[in-house]
Amino acid sequence: MDFAWSAENDAFRTKVCDFLDSELPADWQSIARHGPGSREQTEFSLTFCPKLADAGLLVPHWPEKWGGADRPTWEHFILGEEMWAAGEPRGGQYMNVNWIGPVLMRYGSEEQQARYLPPMASGRAIWCQGFSEPGAGSDLAALRTRALRDGDDYVINGQKIWTSYAGMAETCFLLARTGEGREGIAVFLVPMDTPGIEVRAIPSLIGHGDIHEVFFTDVRVPTSCRLGQEGEGWNIISYALSNERVGIPRYEMSSRELDAMVAELKARESFGNAIVRSKAAEAAMACESARMLVYRVVDERARGEPPGTAANLARVAVVEADHKVTDFGMDFLPDCFSGDGHPAFQAHHERAIVTGIAAGAAEIQLNLVARRHLNLPKGA
Amino acid sequence: MRLAFNEDQATFATVLAQMLSDDTEAGFRTVDGWGRFDYGHALDARLEEAGFFDAAREDDLGAVAAAAMVHEVAKAPVVIECAATALLRPFLGQELPRPLAVRVDDAPGAIRFLPQARSLLSITDAGIRWAQIEGRGAPVESLYAYPMGMLDDAPDWQPLDVDPNAVRTLWQVALAAELGGALAGGLASVLEHVRERAQFGRPLGSFQGIQHRLAEDAVWIEGAQLLTLRAADSRDPADAALALGHLQSHATRIGYDLHQFMGAMGLTLEHPLHRWTYRARALRAEMGGAPQALLDYADARWDKR
Numbered sequence: 307m308d309f310a311w312s313a314e315n316d317a318f319r320t321k322v323c324d325f326l327d328s329e330l331p332a333d334w335q336s337i338a339r340h341g342p343g344s345r346e347q348t349e350f351s352l353t354f355c356p357k358l359a360d361a362g363l364l365v366p367h368w369p370e371k372w373g374g375a376d377r378p379t380w381e382h383f384i385l386g387e388e389m390w391a392a393g394e395p396r397g398g399q400y401m402n403v404n405w406i407g408p409v410l411m412r413y414g415s416e417e418q419q420a421r422y423l424p425p426m427a428s429g430r431a432i433w434c435q436g437f438s439e440p441g442a443g444s445d446l447a448a449l450r451t452r453a454l455r456d457g458d459d460y461v462i463n464g465q466k467i468w469t470s471y472a473g474m475a476e477t478c479f480l481l482a483r484t485g486e487g488r489e490g491i492a493v494f495l496v497p498m499d500t501p502g503i504e505v506r507a508i509p510s511l512i513g514h515g516d517i518h519e520v521f522f523t524d525v526r527v528p529t530s531c532r533l534g535q536e537g538e539g540w541n542i543i544s545y546a547l548s549n550e551r552v553g554i555p556r557y558e559m560s561s562r563e564l565d566a567m568v569a570e571l572k573a574r575e576s577f578g579n580a581i582v583r584s585k586a587a588e589a590a591m592a593c594e595s596a597r598m599l600v601y602r603v604v605d606e607r608a609r610g611e612p613p614g615t616a617a618n619l620a621r622v623a624v625v626e627a628d629h630k631v632t633d634f635g636m637d638f639l640p641d642c643f644s645g646d647g648h649p650a651f652q653a654h655h656e657r658a659i660v661t662g663i664a665a666g667a668a669e670i671q672l673n674l675v676a677r678r679h680l681n682l683p684k685g686a
Numbered sequence: 687m688r689l690a691f692n693e694d695q696a697t698f699a700t701v702l703a704q705m706l707s708d709d710t711e712a713g714f715r716t717v718d719g720w721g722r723f724d725y726g727h728a729l730d731a732r733l734e735e736a737g738f739f740d741a742a743r744e745d746d747l748g749a750v751a752a753a754a755m756v757h758e759v760a761k762a763p764v765v766i767e768c769a770a771t772a773l774l775r776p777f778l779g780q781e782l783p784r785p786l787a788v789r790v791d792d793a794p795g796a797i798r799f800l801p802q803a804r805s806l807l808s809i810t811d812a813g814i815r816w817a818q819i820e821g822r823g824a825p826v827e828s829l830y831a832y833p834m835g836m837l838d839d840a841p842d843w844q845p846l847d848v849d850p851n852a853v854r855t856l857w858q859v860a861l862a863a864e865l866g867g868a869l870a871g872g873l874a875s876v877l878e879h880v881r882e883r884a885q886f887g888r889p890l891g892s893f894q895g896i897q898h899r900l901a902e903d904a905v906w907i908e909g910a911q912l913l914t915l916r917a918a919d920s921r922d923p924a925d926a927a928l929a930l931g932h933l934q935s936h937a938t939r940i941g942y943d944l945h946q947f948m949g950a951m952g953l954t955l956e957h958p959l960h961r962w963t964y965r966a967r968a969l970r971a972e973m974g975g976a977p978q979a980l981l982d983y984a985d986a987r988w989d990k991r
């Protein structure tokens with residue numbers, strides 16, 4: 307076992323940090339404050355990601371054929387840590403890099419790959435993920451949006467909800483039903499300017515313009531928009547999720563915000579108080595435990611092991627870490643959550659309250675840990 | 687960064703697992719007079735003979751293998767003195783006779799393993815001392831599932847020329863490894879129970895109220911295990927306080943869950959659950975317990991002002 311970073315890993319991290327230092331503008335926090343799904347951050351990503359791409363830091367882990375450099379798993383992960391800790395200047399483009407691109411490489415037709423991968427690799431593509439529906443959240447397989455075959459086209463009707471980035475996305479990675487049950491689900495790559503698509507922003511606690519409802523009314527797309535085969539949708543998202551198994555390295559931002567909170571408390575001469583110090587330590591412990599559980603997943607992947615249950619444990623720990631840090635801030639620095647004084651704490655708060663819900667609720671992860679990791683019997 | 691064992695560590699772990707799977711040496715049996723612990727003399731002798739307690743001295747095994755061993759040994763229903771021998775003794779610059787009992791900051795009261803101990807180690811800020819106490823620790827009755835003893839008179843202390851902070855850090859790692867193992871052993875036992883035991887026409891383990899609590903317990907235990915191994919690798923004071931503090935903070939809730947889901951069976955001396963939970967209860971209060979470990983960590987990471 308070796309818990310230290312290699313010199314090569316350190317050098318890569320330094321390169322990423324140097325890039326962020328030189329390329330993030332002085333008012334970056336006031337842009338990041340609006341949240342990764344906001345119009346402000348999405349617009350910013352369209353100038354930032356091309357620069358990342360030019361520096362070889364957008365898709366370094368992708369194959370050379372698609373603009374990458376076949377760099378190792380850990381580097382991709384270090385990149386993710388630094389980006390998230392900086393407030394995710396890639397905006398929604400992180401999805402392209404992490405899973406949409408790799409899924410297209412595996413399941414896409416040549417035409418789809420040629421059309422979609424180059425813009426992703428150059429940092430100029432905004433996608434949204436159309437999975438959840440009003441009646442299909444945790445129980446995603448209950449989705450009802452339907453794609454009916456009509457000659458060489460499909461006609462799509464239905465509604466998606468909580469869709470991040472939909473306001474500015476050019477393409478939707480859409481799940482729709484072509485039959486019944488899990489086997490009746492297919493993936494469609496749908497241009498968002500297709501007639502019949504209507505997007506409505508949902509006002510929310512996490513920033514304006516972050517999440518949306520998307521309505522599909524008689525949306526006609528050619529069969530060439532289908533990714534893989536009819537009925538292959540569930541396998542495709544399982545593969546996508548396995549690529550995105552650990553999700554976002556959220557503990558990294560939490561840990562750094564916690565340091566910033568402690569610095570603020572020290573400046574106020576309030577950190578000598580033993581209760582404050584021990585609560586800060588508790589939050590830090592949650593972050594470090596989450597970090598180690600996430601590293602275990604990355605390590606498994608780096609060694610080429612098949613996806614197991616470690617990711618479910620990691621996701622539970624990440625939720626605890628995010629909440630402990632923002633709660634620490636709200637308990638001991640309540641004034642920082644009003645006005646403009648501390649945009650980073652407020653931005654962290656908005657990211658933290660999402661953690662246990664988006665991309666599979668914490669309780670769903672606990673179900674999976676219980677059943678698959680602890681081998682407990684299925685409920686009634 | 688590589689979180690898998692190297693080849694030597696993997697072999698070490700495999701052979702250790704074989705030894706621990708021998709029920710006659712490591713398994714549960716009740717003790718005459720309904721004692722709360724069962725000292726694993728046979729297991730102790732086997733590990734000693736095979737040189738397992740010296741893992742930390744070997745470059746390819748190191749303190750990581752030693753900490754992993756303490757964790758695994760603590761999962762057994764029998765108890766042996768392993769933590770101090772495996773994680774402290776190799777770093778004391780002198781070959782102290784084992785078993786080893788340890789007292790920190792002159793804490794009053796009974797000391798774990800004192801009745802068996804041939805050496806007593808004292809850790810204080812003023813320095814590290816040891817005394818040969820062969821047979822002088824009088825056994826005392828205790829709630830904890832450890833052999834506990836009191837010193838009858840002042841021992842003949844000898845100073846050891848080692849950095850007290852380094853020893854304190856190693857002892858935090860050792861306690862974390864033992865506490866993590868005790869909780870993991872208890873969890874495994876409860877999981878087996880709730881998979882089998884049916885009420886309301888279904889196994890207890892199929893109830894979501896039980897599943898979620900045990901799943902959370904597993905997340906804390908496994909996270910802490912990785913933190914412990916990291917601390918063994920770095921021997922950094924912040925890492926060590928973090929690992930111990932994390933376990934000590936969660937041990938109360940985990941111990942509660944384990945007893946709840948075992949029902950009345952967990953309160954009998956005919957079932958081993960107490961072997962783990964009453965060791966965990968002793969360990970969660972060592973070195974000042976979670977409150978002290980949390981402050982140690984805060985001081986190491988942020989210093990006070």
Ligand SMILES: Cc1cc2nc3c(=O)[nH]c(=O)nc-3n(C[C@H](O)[C@H](O)[C@H](O)COP(=O)(O)OP(=O)(O)OC[C@H]3O[C@@H](n4cnc5c(N)ncnc54)[C@H](O)[C@@H]3O)c2cc1C
Binds near residue numbers: 442660663
């Ligand atoms: C900020 C944000 C961004 C999002 N972005 C997207 C996006 O871009 N695209 C997209 O498709 N979706 C997106 N989502 C939706 C997200 O995937 C869903 O919110 C999530 O799957 C949970 O579904 P739900 O909100 O309908 O909750 P529900 O399924 O209604 O569940 C509510 C709660 O009930 C509990 N629960 C549910 N089922 C169980 C069970 N079996 N056992 C125990 N407890 C249970 C959990 O606590 C859960 O949080 C986003 C969500 C958020 C918050």
